[in-house]
Amino acid sequence: MRDVEQDHGEKTPYECFACGKVITAVSQPENCQDCGGEMRNRLTPLE
Structure with missing residues (x-):
């Protein structure tokens, strides 16, 4: 599984x-x- 890169200022669920x-x-x-x-x-997987 790859890490999700997020832009600062981008809305996230x-x-x-x-x-x-x-x-x-x-x-x-x-x-x-x-x-x-x-x-x-929600973009971070649960372990």
């Missing part, structure tokens, strides 16, 4: 671990706007 809400943002949000759960970058 983030998903909430708790509720599954997906948003796009330039930088990773601290917590989900809906439930307060932890957000993950």
Whole structure:
């Protein structure tokens, strides 16, 4: 698997671990706007 190169300033999809809400943002949000759960970058594979 290759690393994904991202341009700074490019919007990236983030998903909430708790509720599954997906948003796009330039930088990773601290917590989900809906439930307060932890957000993950969807372009980074889970291990």
